[in-house]
Amino acid sequence: MRAALPSPTESIALVAALFATGCAELSSPAPIPTLSIGVVDANVWTGDPERPLVEAIGVAGDRVAALGSSDAIRALATDAIIIDADGATVVPGFIDAHVHLLDAGHRLLADSTGDALLLDDDFWPVAPEPPPAYTPAEDDAALDAALAYLAERGVTSVHHMGSWSDLEALGRARDSGRLTVRVYAAVPLPTWRRLRDAIADGRFGGDDGRGDNWLRVGALKGVVDGTVETGTAALDRPYPDSADDRGLMLYDVDRLSAQVDAADAAELQVALHAVGSRANHLALNAYERVIAANGPRDRRFRIEHAQHLRPDDIARFAALDVIASMQPAGIGDTGPRLEAMVGSAALAEPFPVRSLLDTGAVVAFGTNWGFAPAGPILGLYGAVTRRPLEAFYRSSWTPSERITIARALNAYTIAGAYASFEDRIKGRLAIGQLADFAVLDLALLSVPLPDVRLASVVVTVTGGRIVYDAR
Ligand SMILES: [Zn+2]
Known part of the structure; x- marks a missing residue:
């Protein structure tokens, strides 16, 4: 049976490959980025038509460094701040x-x-x-x-x-x-x-x-x-x-x-x-x-x-x-x-x-x-x-x-x-984009439309920095 989201090792490989694409002279695999923030158990609406929804997102420096399953991000985020979104939506800032x-x-x-x-x-x-x-x-x-x-x-x-x-x-x-x-x-x-x-x-x-x-x-x-x-x-x-x-x-x-x-x-x-x-x-x-x-x-x-x-x-x-x-x-x-x-x-x-x-x-x-x-x-x-x-x-x-x-x-x-x-x-959440996003407190894409008004922001990250935290 195939999992919908890549396994942790697949995700790590994917991230490493993406990091390596900018440096053609690299012969060994690029180092796995050290994440500073990982948001897991989320519905990340990426705004990227290639990959519109993922479960988790990882930040390194001021950029988005990883997208994938919660397990994959947790594996990369050993020294990171982990934000558990509890099934709520994450959107680009x-x-x-x-x-x-x-x-x-x-x-x-x-x-x-x-x-x-x-x-x-x-x-x-x-x-x-x-x-x-x-x-x-x-x-x-x-x-x-x-x-x-x-x-x-x-x-x-x-x-x-x-x-x-x-x-x-x-x-x-x-x-x-x-x-x-x-x-x-x-x-x-x-x-x-x-x-x-x-x-x-x-x-x-x-x-x-x-x-x-x-x-x-x-x-x-x-x-x-x-x-x-x-x-x-x-x-x-x-x-x-x-x-x-x-x-x-x-x-x-x-x-x-x-x-x-x-x-x-x-x-x-x-x-x-x-x-x-x-x-x-x-x-x-x-x-x-x-x-x-x-x-x-x-x-x-x-x-x-x-x-x-x-x-x-x-x-x-x-x-x-x-x-x-x-x-x-x-x-x-x-x-x-x-x-x-x-x-x-x-x-x-x-x-x-x-x-x-x-x-x-x-x-x-x-x-x-x-x-x-x-x-x-x-x-x-x-x-x-x-x-x-x-x-x-x-x-x-x-x-x-x-x-x-x-x-x-x-x-x-x-x-x-x-x-x-x-x-x-x-404006979207893809590898290499600025890590600007908001963690909301409800599943914005699946609630009845009148309930959209009830959403509020739990955490705001701009450039990889938590600039608001209501947790
Ligand atoms: Zn005006």
């Missing part, structure tokens, strides 16, 4: 593709409950760079609070939408070894020259001048419209109860295209905030123009929020290779509310996650934390149920846009890694 770390941290310090839904004032209608209101020491404390909060929720990487003064705080945290979450930091689009020049000057370090795998730059965030809640999302038809108010557009297409064009020509990534259908249409038009003008390149344009889309625009994301960076937490709560606010001005239902995925688009999940709650579990629940959090027995809102838990996990892991050009080193 969550990648939150849209946060405002400093805002979130300052709010956490001001209000220890911190999780309250706050008004989204996530745009700069006038000045792209608000003057810093905090001292460096206050920013450092806020950042530390935000990092600890994320680690508790299994988040191991974020895409931070912020300012140049935020970058100073992030740089200090990296240099002093205080980062426990990896950060891909975007700065405002109008400052593209400054970013280009800072990279050329080697200010961020790293082989390509864009930093290391703890803190990276290269993205610019532009703002096309506002938010539905403030009546500033740019729609195709007037808001209900208004004769001609179709929301706020901060750029005309020529001015926007010119900035995107310049940033793209400088080989920087552009992420445009677009909520309303008119704003999304304009952003896609700008991207289309720039792609035609500047030619093929691995540019990974993004649209942040992509909340209301014209039906004809949905397939353009995949056609133009534009990443939809969406925030699924609370779809079941805010979706119906937003629909009521935009009324017939909404040409498509908000948050068309499945429609986008079905056309082949990359959808990366995040939260807009700082202005919305941080937890990825809420996002997974929102994406798979589209039900209110507190009324989970209710029927789903727009059920045809629900997605499977595997697709939701993909959007929260590998898609985020792709959106920051880091899919070669993280």
Whole structure:
């Protein structure tokens, strides 16, 4: 009878072979790696289509060193910390593709409950760079609070939408070894020259001048419209109860295209905030123009929020290779509310996650934390149920846009890694990838979907280091 998982010796051989592949001159078998952490008796959802589920995972240094049976990992992990997951799920560390770390941290310090839904004032209608209101020491404390909060929720990487003064705080945290979450930091689009020049000057370090795998730059965030809640999302038809108010557009297409064009020509990534259908249409038009003008390149344009889309625009994301960076937490709560606010001005239902995925688009999940709650579990629940959090027995809102838990996990892991050009080193659990993962307290892939909301994180590991431990 054949065992489903390899025996310990087979696994050891496999690991040794994989370690040897990088060194062709090795004639003797590569040494068996000394594991520092072994997670056993788990359902490890690897995100790797070649090997989607394994029972155990081993870490050496900052990398995944072994995957296989619990016996195999135990045999390698004689001097390691052993985490018995007791049948629960282990996932690649969550990648939150849209946060405002400093805002979130300052709010956490001001209000220890911190999780309250706050008004989204996530745009700069006038000045792209608000003057810093905090001292460096206050920013450092806020950042530390935000990092600890994320680690508790299994988040191991974020895409931070912020300012140049935020970058100073992030740089200090990296240099002093205080980062426990990896950060891909975007700065405002109008400052593209400054970013280009800072990279050329080697200010961020790293082989390509864009930093290391703890803190990276290269993205610019532009703002096309506002938010539905403030009546500033740019729609195709007037808001209900208004004769001609179709929301706020901060750029005309020529001015926007010119900035995107310049940033793209400088080989920087552009992420445009677009909520309303008119704003999304304009952003896609700008991207289309720039792609035609500047030619093929691995540019990974993004649209942040992509909340209301014209039906004809949905397939353009995949056609133009534009990443939809969406925030699924609370779809079941805010979706119906937003629909009521935009009324017939909404040409498509908000948050068309499945429609986008079905056309082949990359959808990366995040939260807009700082202005919305941080937890990825809420996002997974929102994406798979589209039900209110507190009324989970209710029927789903727009059920045809629900997605499977595997697709939701993909959007929260590998898609985020792709959106920051880091899919070669993280976002899934395979040998040689960064050891970033979260141990949950339930079997996420087999519980009834409403129970997804009950999951919590037991241990978070970032770069082979336990950064949160609730055991
Ligand atoms: Zn935001």
